[in-house]
Amino acid sequence: MSYRERIGAQLADLKLPGAMEALDGILARIDGGELAGADAIEALLGSQIELRNQRRLQTAMRSSRLPAIKTLADFDFTFQPSIKREQIESLHQLGFVERKENVIFLGPPGVGKTHLALSLAVATAQGGRRIYYGSLADLIDSLEEAQTSGRLNQRLKTLTYPALLVVDEIGYLPITRNGAMLFFQLMSRRYEHGSTVLTSNKGFEEWGSIFGDDVMASALIDRLLHHCHIVNIRGNSYRMKNHTELYKTLNYESEDLQTHGKTTRTRRRKETATT
Numbered sequence: 273m274s275y276r277e278r279i280g281a282q283l284a285d286l287k288l289p290g291a292m293e294a295l296d297g298i299l300a301r302i303d304g305g306e307l308a309g310a311d312a313i314e315a316l317l318g319s320q321i322e323l324r325n326q327r328r329l330q331t332a333m334r335s336s337r338l339p340a341i342k343t344l345a346d347f348d349f350t351f352q353p354s355i356k357r358e359q360i361e362s363l364h365q366l367g368f369v370e371r372k373e374n375v376i377f378l379g380p381p382g383v384g385k386t387h388l389a390l391s392l393a394v395a396t397a398q399g400g401r402r403i404y405y406g407s408l409a410d411l412i413d414s415l416e417e418a419q420t421s422g423r424l425n426q427r428l429k430t431l432t433y434p435a436l437l438v439v440d441e442i443g444y445l446p447i448t449r450n451g452a453m454l455f456f457q458l459m460s461r462r463y464e465h466g467s468t469v470l471t472s473n474k475g476f477e478e479w480g481s482i483f484g485d486d487v488m489a490s491a492l493i494d495r496l497l498h499h500c501h502i503v504n505i506r507g508n509s510y511r512m513k514n515h516t517e518l519y520k521t522l523n524y525e526s527e528d529l530q531t532h533g534k535t536t537r538t539r540r541r542k543e544t545a546t547t
């Protein structure tokens with residue numbers, strides 16, 4: 273039996289399909305002198321880990337309500353200079369999840385708050401931990417629904433269980449007093465129990481009016497901030513980046529219209545004249 277056959281049989285025995293899939297390519301690179309020794313072992317094991325992480329993410333996507341897969345690799349730091357790259361990279365090492373700390377992304381619309389919250393959730397899922405995603409409004413809706421049907425405790429448990437919960441879009445939609453109380457209960461349960469990543473377009477000083485109650489909002493902020501990393505993003509909307517380009521194009525077009533407008537108008541008048 274050749275090396276290839278023996279290693280292939282071992283990988284099959286251990287049920288490592290990712291490594292098996294990569295084996296031929298890695299052996300070819302070893303033959304080609306591109307890869308040797310420990311690098312080859314690392315590449316083989318790395319292929320298996322990649323497949324496992326991919327599967328973990330697929331499983332998480334089915335149950336976590338994650339709206340999209342966003343990654344740190346897709347994030348353009350040059351567009352958002354107010355963000356400290358080292359801080360974001362360090363958060364993606366997920367020590368904060370182990371320590372059950374929170375992360376809050378604050379900033380105006382389009383600066384990448386949801387993107388970074390999602391990429392932290394993706395990394396957590398790939399690490400094999402449970403995640404869950406919801407906008408504040410959706411989470412409160414689900415809590416109110418559970419309350420009406422007498423299953424609030426169950427729902428609170430479900431939302432307390434994940435190692436990482438994303439609470440997106442605090443401040444976009446008004447919430448009822450009952451909704452605010454339910455959310456407060458959820459955050460009290462999660463406090464020192466699991467990490468929560470929150471995003472808001474409003475500063476903390478405005479959270480009182482979002483939650484309709486200054487006292488509750490400050491008790492909430494107090495718990496959230498106890499073990500917390502705050503990422504304040506000051507910058508332009510990434511969505512507007514494309515719009516700015518579009519806007520420029522439109523502007524050029526309207527300039528074109530201005531220069532050609534006369535002829536168009538004259539032509540139109542002529543057409544009217546003939547009909």
Ligand SMILES: Nc1ncnc2c1ncn2[C@@H]1O[C@H](COP(=O)(O)OP(=O)(O)O)[C@@H](O)[C@H]1O
Pocket residue numbers: 342346347348349351352379380381382383384385386387388471510511
């Ligand atoms: N710095 C960036 N690099 C790459 N894509 C970005 C960046 N910032 C935002 N985006 C993208 O722009 C869109 C809007 O960003 P999002 O995270 O939803 O903004 P926010 O939640 O702050 O309103 C998303 O599709 C996101 O992936």
Ligand SMILES: [Mg+2]
Pocket residue numbers: 385386387440441471
């Ligand atoms: Mg957002």
